[in-house]
Amino acid sequence: MRLVLMCLLSLAVCEGQVVTFDLSDYNPQNATTHVQKMFINLTAGVSEIWVNNVPESVGFYVVQVHSFPYNVTLSSTRKFRSKDSVEGVNVGLVSFNDNDTRFYVKSKNQTKALIVVVIYNKKDPIPGGCNLTFNTEYAPYQLVSYTEDLIIVQSQAPSAFDTTCDKNNIQVDLYHLYLHENNYAEKYYFDGIENMLTVDLIKSHGYKVSTVDGYFKYRKLYSAYRGVGQVFAIVATYHNRSSAYVPAVSYGCDLDNQDESCYGPVTPHWKVICAFLLIFGLFVNFFGHKFFRITLYLIGFVIGVFITYVILSLSSNNLTVSEKTTTAVLIGLIYGSLWLLMWWKFGIPILSVSLTFFLSGFLLASIVFYAGVADLKIFHNDINFWLTFLAIVIAFHTMFTMWTLEWHVFGCSFLGAYACVAALNYYTGGNLQYIVINSFRRMVVNNFNMATIDPPFQILDITQSILLVAMTTFGFYYQMKEQRSKPPFPPHRYTTLEEGVSETTPLIRDTTGVIYSDI
Known part of the structure; x- marks a missing residue:
């Protein structure tokens, strides 16, 4: 337990690959207890995330893993089936009120990671709760891709306690935040993510962008600025209750090939x-x-x-x-x-x-x-x-x-x-x-x-x-x-003739400037 607390307070090398979050101190009236986070060094292989002592007052929570610079896979089962897992550098899954829950993280490389548990009430909107196209049943994460000209951020519609997906009237607001210019250090990467983890943080640090109904509501396009990091966030609001999607980051280039792709x-x-x-x-x-x-x-x-x-x-x-x-x-x-x-x-x-x-x-x-x-x-x-x-x-x-x-x-x-x-x-x-x-x-x-x-x-x-x-x-x-x-x-x-020259001007001029008439 002491090791877990140390990880919560500082950057820790938790290479035992079992990371534990204890939610027994959660208090709905205290906003500081709604988020728990931990920095770790993931080694190659499978690590476990244990979420223990979940109070009955918790409606659901979102487990997030943000890695740098390599992809990881987060799954709710050890088998890592496609319907239970998601791969990327900014991934997350929804879990409902179970007393103890296990998640599994698979990494092919040793990579730095930020693991976060964000807690919500049962009446808060569920990010990605009306998922239609992503693999998992609930999709609180965003899928980010880019071309030379555009960054494409895809997400799924939220759901809520007393509404249906067919008549979805949940308000969705999109935000983004630029990271420190021309700096690909992990410090600025994780700082940007930490500033966009919760609804209050997103509204405080992010810039709200315009949204449109229809196809481009959940397939948001951004002009690509190569090498400039952006954090993308979504806030779902229903009956004055809000929740946040898993923030996602893109630099509009390949960080593994910075010299050719980002510069x-x-x-x-x-x-x-x-x-x-x-x-x-x-x-x-x-x-x-x-x-x-x-x-x-x-x-x-x-x-x-x-x-x-x-x-x-x-x-x-x-x-x-x-x-x-x-x-x-x-x-x-x-x-x-x-x-x-x-x-x-x-x-x-x-x-x-x-x-x-x-x-x-x-x-x-x-x-x-x-x-x-x-x-x-x-x-x-x-x-x-x-x-x-x-x-x-x-x-x-x-x-x-x-x-x-x-x-x-x-x-x-x-x-x-x-x-x-x-x-x-x-x-x-x-x-x-x-x-x-x-x-x-x-x-x-x-x-x-x-x-x-x-x-x-x-x-x-x-x-x-x-x-x-x-x-x-x-x-x-x-x-x-x-x-x-x-x-x-x-x-x-x-018009290259000299000023004052006309048809009657003498054609011969001596070197002293005296004009000689032809008469």
């Missing part, structure tokens, strides 16, 4: 793209307007690459990322040449800078939706989203054309600063590159309109936001200073 860039084409973005950003930020023709070509190239990549992503799933990138770059080279040719042919400044204005408006609209607007229910509808998005782009574009020189300089500084920050994010961490990536995902990823965007905004993101503003401001100031006493735009080839 970036690792593939050659991404390294080339990041290098280009950094060089492009620095050049355009400080010299974009001064080297007007080069900037026209670069902006045309970027637009061509983006549009081509979107079209290829929408039209074909057979092409690899490298193939789509290579094709988009080739088309972008052609598009940049065509846009430069338009200036050479017509020489209309307001037409030539329209791509810079459009790209700046696109980035500003992306920032608006990235900042939280996309999570409003009205913008789950694609028509509402894209009409509003286009309206923002057009509004900024129209405003920019009123002061063509100033806003072109601002557009160059703004786009250049963002390109630099986005490139640096892949090496230093941070998530501002997802401002554009989320807009791209909305275009090409199925069901992304139903995903929660709610991006992380931690120390690195704050620092890089300040860097973005600082670079934009300094770039604008530097370029405007360089532009003093100069024409707003370079002369076109049709």
Whole structure:
């Protein structure tokens, strides 16, 4: 008993593989007795969890096992049948009022684990009590998977004492919590889980996300931010009584292969793209307007690459990322040449800078939706989203054309600063590159309109936001200073004759500046 108490109070190496929880001290009026937890080092093999002396006042309890970094299997029987067990890093099972209960944990590797027993009253909602598709009869756990673009969190509907699953009117609220940025240490992993174990803790530490009825109510989608840990929690409420599902964690990447999966860039084409973005950003930020023709070509190239990549992503799933990138770059080279040719042919400044204005408006609209607007229910509808998005782009574009020189300089500084920050994010961490990536995902990823965007905004993101503003401001100031006493735009080839020259101007001028008439 003394060993159990020591485990409850501190990190213990309980390699006897029998972990005991004594619920005799449970008091319904004392919230601190509703949860018991214990850290252990699980060894390879089968361990036992004993829950003893369960009072009659307990309606049911949820036994949870949270492991790091390897999966474990939790079962209510020693046979580990599929209908009695669940596998993962965040697992749990429901048990009703039995005086003594045994659970079994199987691990293939030695792993750190947090074992928790959360106690509920018989009138509290049962998490996952109306399970239809998961293996176990009751499913208080969540199944988390991820793709390159999305994190998918699946759960089952709760049940309650005096209602049926056919007429389920139990309120379900979803929450998530970001872990410490770019840190995969077990301390932050377990701290995040401990902050989301109970209803009160979830409401105190978690961020409530919007829910919708129907298919996506229990198959919640989140925008993936690679390498950023998230804890997902669900609270079920019925007649002012609440219970919590087993919290689940995802980093949107494979922790067993962190260097290639959680950090970036690792593939050659991404390294080339990041290098280009950094060089492009620095050049355009400080010299974009001064080297007007080069900037026209670069902006045309970027637009061509983006549009081509979107079209290829929408039209074909057979092409690899490298193939789509290579094709988009080739088309972008052609598009940049065509846009430069338009200036050479017509020489209309307001037409030539329209791509810079459009790209700046696109980035500003992306920032608006990235900042939280996309999570409003009205913008789950694609028509509402894209009409509003286009309206923002057009509004900024129209405003920019009123002061063509100033806003072109601002557009160059703004786009250049963002390109630099986005490139640096892949090496230093941070998530501002997802401002554009989320807009791209909305275009090409199925069901992304139903995903929660709610991006992380931690120390690195704050620092890089300040860097973005600082670079934009300094770039604008530097370029405007360089532009003093100069024409707003370079002369076109049709207007390269000297000022004041006309058809009657003498054709011969001596070196002293004296004009010799041909008369």
